Amino acid sequence: MRLGGRLQAAIEVLDDIETRKRPASDALKDWGLSHRFAGAGDRAVIGNIVYDALRRKLSIAWRMDSGNAHDIAYGALLSDAEMSAESIAAELVDDKFAPAPLDETRLAAWESRDLADAPSYIRADVPEWCASQLEALFGDDWVREGAALAARPPVDLRVNTLKANRAKVLKELVRAGAGEAPLLAGAVRVPPLRALGRHPNVQAEPAFQKGWFEVQDLGSQIAALVTAAQPGLQVLDYCAGAGGKTLALAAVMENRGQIHAFDAEKPRLAPIFDRLKRAGVRNTQVHANPEDLVQFEGQMDIVLTDAPCTGSGTWRRRPDAKWRLSPQQLERREMEQREVLNGAKRYVKPGGCLVYVTCSLFASENNLQVEEFLRENPDYSGVDAKPLWHAAVPDAGDVLPIFPSHGMVLSPERTSTDGFYISVLQRNA
């Protein structure tokens, strides 16, 4: 397919997402199924245009003075795809599958409008109702933080130290564009795509099949380190899901001590068994039944609660979720977070720690949630987050997360990670 056909496909997918309010991945998959002639390269470019357009939906629409799928898809080519109006026009000449060209008035708007004049939520590319949440966490920096959430993300890999080291993984993945990640001495990063490029499918690599690495954002890797899990400890991963953090904990614990991985939704645990096997993890028991946990009450050195959340910290990777999120969903997530914290606290031993993590950048899911927990649970105290950061990320140099009233906030802008909140609460001895 030439660029015209790919652009037309992206417009159709964007239309489908908008009209049926469905996830981008579903709409792209359906398009692929009904256009089987399209190759992997075509799908990658179509996906890039769709995701770029969704990440910057408001700012592109504002500059174009139009928010329809056709115009924001063109806007995506003009921004993240680094094309000029002339180069797009030249590529579309004689392409019978190309969409209608961009209207002159749209192009004139694009060229004359300055985003600096737009309202702040548009510059931040976030739903207007979310502005106050980001402002509560980031203060005056919130627009920059929002805008950074609208940029293309890298692909981060956690080297599985149970089986490999960074040099070994890099040797295998150098052709895929992998290099050393910032912040963590052991981590690997494939930088964000440029223009109409395509990310390698690192999970198809033999090194992945051998369990040498996992795809895991640097922020998530740091969250596992901030728990201060050590070989020999007893750890409960209370919201283990597919096991991303469980695997990271097992590696820092060098397969010694014991991890109990639990999730209230049994089907979510399904992928964990193969992942544990591939990674060579031997110190983890998986529990799908809450009654299994009774024996651990008051026994755990560390209880990790990687709580359900809006995922606002991962909007770079799932920009469609940004526009589907509603205040009602946020309220539901906050309720679930309270349930998780109150369910998990009973397993912490005196002197042990409850670690609360979200991949959200909303104050009400993060430090405000912790403030409420500490008010209601005087047997817990918040642990100062700064020393925890320095201990977990000793090579961070000047890079610092935000330290709100409790815990720490990682973000694309501050720490070049996804957005994460991590807070350690100690049960009084």
Ligand SMILES: C[S@@+](CC[C@H](N)C(=O)[O-])C[C@H]1O[C@@H](n2cnc3c(N)ncnc32)[C@H](O)[C@@H]1O
């Ligand atoms: C953010 S996800 C976990 C991701 C996982 N830790 C990882 O690193 O791959 C949150 C998980 O919390 C689980 N969950 C929600 N409510 C829960 C509860 N009350 N008790 C335990 N788990 C719960 C969800 O089923 C979901 O799998």
